[in-house]
Amino acid sequence: MDAEYDVLVIGAGPGGSTAARFAAEGGAKTLMIEKRQEIGTHVRCGEGIARGLLEQAEIPIDESWIAAEMDGARIVSPGGYSFDVDESKAGAEVGFVVERDLFDRKLAELAGMAGVDIEVKTSAIEFIKEDGKLVGMKLISKGEPVEVRAKIFIGADGFESQVGRWAGIDTTLDVKDIMTCVQYRLTNIECDPKYTEFYAGSAAPNGYIWIFPKSATTANVGIGMGGQAVKQGGDPKKYLDEWIANNPKMKNAKQLDMIAGGCSVCAPLDSIVADNIMLVGDAARMIDPMTGGGIAHACLAGRFAGGVAAEGIKNQDYSKEFFQKYEKLWRAEIEEKLFLNWMAKEKLVTISDEVFDTLIKLLSEVGMDNISVINILAVIKERHPELIEEFQDLI
Ligand SMILES: Cc1cc2nc3c(=O)[nH]c(=O)nc-3n(C[C@H](O)[C@H](O)[C@H](O)COP(=O)(O)OP(=O)(O)OC[C@H]3O[C@@H](n4cnc5c(N)ncnc54)[C@H](O)[C@@H]3O)c2cc1C
Numbered sequence: 001m002d003a004e005y006d007v008l009v010i011g012a013g014p015g016g017s018t019a020a021r022f023a024a025e026g027g028a029k030t031l032m033i034e035k036r037q038e039i040g041t042h043v044r045c046g047e048g049i050a051r052g053l054l055e056q057a058e059i060p061i062d063e064s065w066i067a068a069e070m071d072g073a074r075i076v077s078p079g080g081y082s083f084d085v086d087e088s089k090a091g092a093e094v095g096f097v098v099e100r101d102l103f104d105r106k107l108a109e110l111a112g113m114a115g116v117d118i119e120v121k122t123s124a125i126e127f128i129k130e131d132g133k134l135v136g137m138k139l140i141s142k143g144e145p146v147e148v149r150a151k152i153f154i155g156a157d158g159f160e161s162q163v164g165r166w167a168g169i170d171t172t173l174d175v176k177d178i179m180t181c182v183q184y185r186l187t188n189i190e191c192d193p194k195y196t197e198f199y200a201g202s203a204a205p206n207g208y209i210w211i212f213p214k215s216a217t218t219a220n221v222g223i224g225m226g227g228q229a230v231k232q233g234g235d236p237k238k239y240l241d242e243w244i245a246n247n248p249k250m251k252n253a254k255q256l257d258m259i260a261g262g263c264s265v266c267a268p269l270d271s272i273v274a275d276n277i278m279l280v281g282d283a284a285r286m287i288d289p290m291t292g293g294g295i296a297h298a299c300l301a302g303r304f305a306g307g308v309a310a311e312g313i314k315n316q317d318y319s320k321e322f323f324q325k326y327e328k329l330w331r332a333e334i335e336e337k338l339f340l341n342w343m344a345k346e347k348l349v350t351i352s353d354e355v356f357d358t359l360i361k362l363l364s365e366v367g368m369d370n371i372s373v374i375n376i377l378a379v380i381k382e383r384h385p386e387l388i389e390e391f392q393d394l395i
Helices: 014-025 051-056 087-093 100-113 227-231 236-245 295-315 324-348 353-365 373-383 385-391
Strands: 004-010 030-033 048-050 066-069 072-076 082-086 095-098 117-119 122-130 133-141 144-155 178-187 195-200 208-213 218-226 254-264 277-279
Touching: 004 014, 004 295, 014 030, 014 100, 014 144, 014 295, 030 100, 030 122, 048 051, 048 295, 051 095, 051 295, 072 087, 072 353, 082 087, 082 353, 095 100, 100 117, 100 295, 122 144, 144 295, 178 227, 178 236, 208 236, 218 227, 218 236, 277 295, 295 324, 353 373, 353 385, 373 385
Parallel strands: 004 030, 004 144, 030 117, 072 195, 144 277
Antiparallel strands: 048 095, 066 095, 072 082, 122 133, 133 144, 178 218, 178 254, 195 208, 208 218
């Protein structure tokens, strides 16, 4: 590790590795630090990724990290009605269940191949400021204190991010916009190896249960529960255990691992840049509030932030004004979707199991070429206007 870099990327998740790669490919001298001693482990993820955004983020699709290729997603209502979303309806939203540790490592490898210096077991602990300006970062690297100076910082330090806050960017989350997740890798179960499955309704208050298959007998089975429900004493693990116990296809299940973690399910933040700094991925609250998916968004934002950082270095401009270029790029691609899905999520958490049944039954009966929140609402408005009153402002 040198004492000075053009760009310092904090965190080697998908967002950080992609940002670092594109910064280096654009000619910036780049360092990426990761507090864990091994990039990619331990995995805290359902491991589902849509193909389209990955392609947009210029992530080469690589057999090495694909565990299973999906034909689509299945949404199941509390009463057992189901609605399949396949490639004909959702296009490139359909994708893979991956081996997340291998995926993250591959992205870091691409960064390394682009010339990025990578330091694992190295934590950012505090900015070095001169006249209020961010000029460097204090690190603990392999147990030793180190200082590194940089012109641009990219905060890619995930859901528990501190870097943005240290730089004065408001990334605070409302309790209702935090999803608490618990997931098991289960084997010796029966599952559809070609469909990810989502179970909505009171089985997972303010959230959903997912099955993301690795094969016909092994899957990530998890629950995400909204902050309000958890605050009122709801225990996601108890809900998940009960649901699994009542599922005949899982009666012989054996548990291979258990993970827990948080996701933001908020509306897009107003600003994720300041002088000398940009945030990407979970640190910038870019998770889709409807699905909880954030990997591909982190990659896409990483690509944009890395490119803008390289350009900033060439122009010697590291100002908040210059970084509006990054704000425009990522917002043009995902801001509207994040906002609409957040609004839809806000409504969905209020509806009863009976209404869920009616909605899913209706969707399974109606042919729809192009699935989106707006198109779904339009169909419901046509067939069941009484159900849609609450969603009127969304439409
Ligand atoms: C249970 C669960 C299931 C999920 N399932 C899915 C799914 O199926 N599909 C999907 O798309 N998304 C899913 N997500 C969300 C997804 O994991 C994230 O959106 C994604 O990891 C975001 O990538 P990132 O690079 O922004 O952050 P991260 O992947 O979290 O990477 C941040 C990195 O920064 C490092 N770091 C943190 N602080 C510091 C520091 N001070 N110094 C140095 N390094 C630091 C961390 O160790 C970490 O490696 C899930 C999340 C959870 C919790």
